[in-house]
Amino acid sequence: MTRRFTVSRRGFTALVALSAIATTAACGSAGPQPTGTAGGGLTMWALSDQTTLKDSVDAYNADHPTAKITLQLFANDDYKQKLRVAFGAGQGPDIFFSWGGGALNDYVKTGKVAEITGADLDTGRFTPSVLKTATFGGKVYGIPANGLAPVVLYYNKKVLDAAGLRPPTTLDELTSAVTTLKGKGVTPISLAANSKWPTLMWHEYLLDRAGGSQVFDRIGAGDGSGWLDPSVTRANQQLQDLVGLGAFGANASSLSYDQGAATALLYTGKAAFELMGTWEYANIVKAAPEFVTSGDLGYTAFPATGGAGDPAAIVGNPSNYLSVNAATKQKAAALTYLKDYVLDDSQVDKYLAAGSVAPVNGLDAKLAAVPGADQAWLRFVYDLVRKAPNFQLSWDQALPSEQADPLLTNVDQSFLKKITPEQFGQNLSKVS
Amino acid sequence: MTVVRTRTPGAVAMAAPALLLFGLFGIVPLLGVLVLSLADWDGLGTPGWAGLANWSTVLSDAGTWDALWLTLRVMVVSWLVQTPIALALGLFQAAPGRIRSLLAVLWFLPLLLSAVAIGLAWQALLDPTFGIGATPGLHWLARPLLGDPDLALYTVIFVIAWQFIPFHALLYQAGLRQIPVTLYEAAAIDGAGPRDRFWRITLPQLRYTIVTSTTLMLVGSLTYFDLIFVLSGGTGGPGTATRVLPLAMYITGFQAHDMGRASAIATILVLAGLALSLATTKWSGFTRMSSQQEGA
Numbered sequence: 001m002t003r004r005f006t007v008s009r010r011g012f013t014a015l016v017a018l019s020a021i022a023t024t025a026a027c028g029s030a031g032p033q034p035t036g037t038a039g040g041g042l043t044m045w046a047l048s049d050q051t052t053l054k055d056s057v058d059a060y061n062a063d064h065p066t067a068k069i070t071l072q073l074f075a076n077d078d079y080k081q082k083l084r085v086a087f088g089a090g091q092g093p094d095i096f097f098s099w100g101g102g103a104l105n106d107y108v109k110t111g112k113v114a115e116i117t118g119a120d121l122d123t124g125r126f127t128p129s130v131l132k133t134a135t136f137g138g139k140v141y142g143i144p145a146n147g148l149a150p151v152v153l154y155y156n157k158k159v160l161d162a163a164g165l166r167p168p169t170t171l172d173e174l175t176s177a178v179t180t181l182k183g184k185g186v187t188p189i190s191l192a193a194n195s196k197w198p199t200l201m202w203h204e205y206l207l208d209r210a211g212g213s214q215v216f217d218r219i220g221a222g223d224g225s226g227w228l229d230p231s232v233t234r235a236n237q238q239l240q241d242l243v244g245l246g247a248f249g250a251n252a253s254s255l256s257y258d259q260g261a262a263t264a265l266l267y268t269g270k271a272a273f274e275l276m277g278t279w280e281y282a283n284i285v286k287a288a289p290e291f292v293t294s295g296d297l298g299y300t301a302f303p304a305t306g307g308a309g310d311p312a313a314i315v316g317n318p319s320n321y322l323s324v325n326a327a328t329k330q331k332a333a334a335l336t337y338l339k340d341y342v343l344d345d346s347q348v349d350k351y352l353a354a355g356s357v358a359p360v361n362g363l364d365a366k367l368a369a370v371p372g373a374d375q376a377w378l379r380f381v382y383d384l385v386r387k388a389p390n391f392q393l394s395w396d397q398a399l400p401s402e403q404a405d406p407l408l409t410n411v412d413q414s415f416l417k418k419i420t421p422e423q424f425g426q427n428l429s430k431v432s
Numbered sequence: 433m434t435v436v437r438t439r440t441p442g443a444v445a446m447a448a449p450a451l452l453l454f455g456l457f458g459i460v461p462l463l464g465v466l467v468l469s470l471a472d473w474d475g476l477g478t479p480g481w482a483g484l485a486n487w488s489t490v491l492s493d494a495g496t497w498d499a500l501w502l503t504l505r506v507m508v509v510s511w512l513v514q515t516p517i518a519l520a521l522g523l524f525q526a527a528p529g530r531i532r533s534l535l536a537v538l539w540f541l542p543l544l545l546s547a548v549a550i551g552l553a554w555q556a557l558l559d560p561t562f563g564i565g566a567t568p569g570l571h572w573l574a575r576p577l578l579g580d581p582d583l584a585l586y587t588v589i590f591v592i593a594w595q596f597i598p599f600h601a602l603l604y605q606a607g608l609r610q611i612p613v614t615l616y617e618a619a620a621i622d623g624a625g626p627r628d629r630f631w632r633i634t635l636p637q638l639r640y641t642i643v644t645s646t647t648l649m650l651v652g653s654l655t656y657f658d659l660i661f662v663l664s665g666g667t668g669g670p671g672t673a674t675r676v677l678p679l680a681m682y683i684t685g686f687q688a689h690d691m692g693r694a695s696a697i698a699t700i701l702v703l704a705g706l707a708l709s710l711a712t713t714k715w716s717g718f719t720r721m722s723s724q725q726e727g728a
Contacts, residue, residue, distance in 0.1 A: 081686045084475050084476060084686075084689065085475065087476055088475045088476050106474070106476060106689070107476065110476045110477040112476065193579065193670075194578065194579055194664070194665045194669060194670070195665045195667075196665070196667050196669060250560070250575070250576060251560035251561060251574075251575075251576045251579060252576075252579065253576050253578075253579025253580065253581075253669075253670045254558065254559065254560050254576035254577065254578045254579030254580075255559070255561075255579070256555060256665045257665075258665070259555060259556060259559065261559050261561060261562055264561075264562065265561060270561060401687065401688060401689045402474075402688040402689060402690055404687065404688070405683050405684075405687050405688050408667065409667070409669075409671065409672060412667070412669050412670055412671050413671045413672075416581055416670055416671055418581065418671055
């Protein structure tokens with residue numbers, strides 16, 4: 001017994017020593033370069049679903065083999081926290097992906113983001129309403145890095161035809177469609193209310209139509225009294241009326257967007273409408289391709305409601321953005337990447353092929369060359385954005401992050417009719 | 433019989449690594465949180481001194497008290513639901529028999545799954561349109577269990593119970609197998625029926641197991657986070673119907689980026705947990721650790 005123990009212990013010690021030597025040797029020769037700005041290359045963080053963006057990094061790396069960009073991709077929910085913690089600790093990446101708006105402004109205000117001037121790269125080629133979301137105090141702090149994502153009203157043509165309905169252009173038409181569809185036993189509108197932000201989309205459109213874009217402009221500029229505008233109450237009343245009519249069915253509050261059930265309701269014909277961002281098109285193509293190719297998927301702009309707002313205005317996510325860390329030692333290289341590789345000609349083609357319109361000017365010729373059902377869709381999105389007098393960034397991104405949670409909670413409370421339309425604005429005016 | 437334990441320098445040396453780790457990863461962060469609760473920090477800029485401002489905001493915020501009340505409700509209802517079922521399962525499992533052992537293993541499975549997997553699975557199962565409610569004969573389940581503000585909390589408590597009852601059943605099973613058979617034999621000779629044996633032998637003998645299980649349940653309820661986070665889509669919704677204190681802390685700290693206020697909430701949680709575990713062990717006489725067995 002004693003002998004065996006001794007032998008095995010010696011063996012163990014040798015193993016530890018060996019692995020220690022191996023580790024040291026590895027670090028000395030071919031160990032990984034420290035991340036951050038110290039090495040020759042650049043680091044870049046983005047979301048894991050950005051496959052076209054990844055192609056641009058690959059293209060850059062092929063041209064710059066000695067100083068490559070190391071791209072790290074993250075899941076949506078963790079990403080914001082990870083980015084924040086990394087920047088807080090001074091360990092942020094050289095280039096980072098964000099949603100623009102108030103959340104990006106947090107970084108700008110603390111001096112974490114480098115300004116991008118006209119001399120660095122030509123910002124004139126991007127759609128102006130989109131570039132606005134990453135512009136603070138007249139200075140540009142990020143460039144668009146993927147497709148336009150306005151929120152549109154999707155519908156199932158088969159379900160509408162069976163009920164003898166046409167796509168609504170006004171709120172009254174939508175309301176009467178709701179009543180008809182309910183009579184047919186169909187959920188009129190699919191809504192993933194459990195996730196809260198899909199409900200927010202209704203608030204955004206209804207307020208924009210009721211009071212015009214200037215109401216939220218006031219709020220976004222830090223004037224909390226904007227929430228007390230009568231149009232806020234009116235929009236809330238309209239949404240609660242729809243809820244009261246049973247427009248969203250009995251189960252909306254149980255539906256979580258990420259589970260895909262809200263999308264499935266639309267393409268399985270269990271629901272007639274869904275209000276969602278343009279990314280939903282790609283989701284539907286993936287989940288039910290025959291639904292799209294057969295032409296049963298319809299889409300239209302959000303209806304007019306007879307308010308003071310321009311019915312051509314849109315809400316959603318103008319784009320996502322790439323910004324440069326102010327502390328980077330590789331600013332020149334980072335700008336080369338942004339200038340020559342992001343949303344260049346081949347990138348724009350790849351986005352179009354994926355059913356997504358890149359926010360750059362002069363796309364008509366390219367759009368005309370897209371085959372199949374996608375062309376009508378891309379043209380619809382492109383025209384919608386081009387004709388829009390205002391493209392409002394989603395409120396939860398536009399507002400400073402400390403206001404996002406009270407906003408979403410009150411949206412949900414209003415949807416559940418736990419608060420009155422008046423209380424919605426009053427509650428939010430207190431926290432902003 | 434009393435064993436007198438003497439503390440020798442050797443014993444301290446033996447405990448040193450554990451003490452060092454506890455100090456480094458337990459006490460130091462705790463003090464850090466306490467300091468942070470007096471600071472004004474958004475996680476990005478440089479922290480500023482806030483004094484007691486965070487504390488007065490947190491304590492005067494109705495949301496904090498709602499969250500605390502929800503946490504207490506989860507705690508009490510969880511205990512009431514889990515303890516009898518776990519005890520009954522433990523009794524069943526403790527008896528010999530191959531089928532019982534097999535079932536015990538099956539029941540144990542939920543504990544091996546991660547809370548996120550459980551949350552996602554139950555969220556899909558409870559989906560009113562495509563979940564269990566779509567099964568013929570189970571249409572009565574096709575209701576917004578996670579979406580109705582009045583039902584959501586109880587649905588969450590149910591899923592928590594589903595995950596943790598096996599663990600407590602295992603504790604009881606182990607506790608039951610420790611009870612000397614001689615006690616039951618003596619009771620049987622004295623003519624005690626099954627009911628008497630349960631109330632007069634089993635339950636008193638399980639006393640410390642019950643205290644252990646209860647302490648774990650109560651203190652554990654203070655930290656339920658992952659499961660509720662997933663089930664409510666990260667928001668503590670519908671509305672704030674499932675926003676328990678740990679979730680309120682996370683949302684304040686990592687979504688609203690107010691680390692100071694989040695630290696104050698975290699400190700309240702620590703104090704509550706400390707008070708609860710001290711109270712349960714004190715009232716139950718657990719600290720005295722007197723033997724339950726005669727002659728031992």
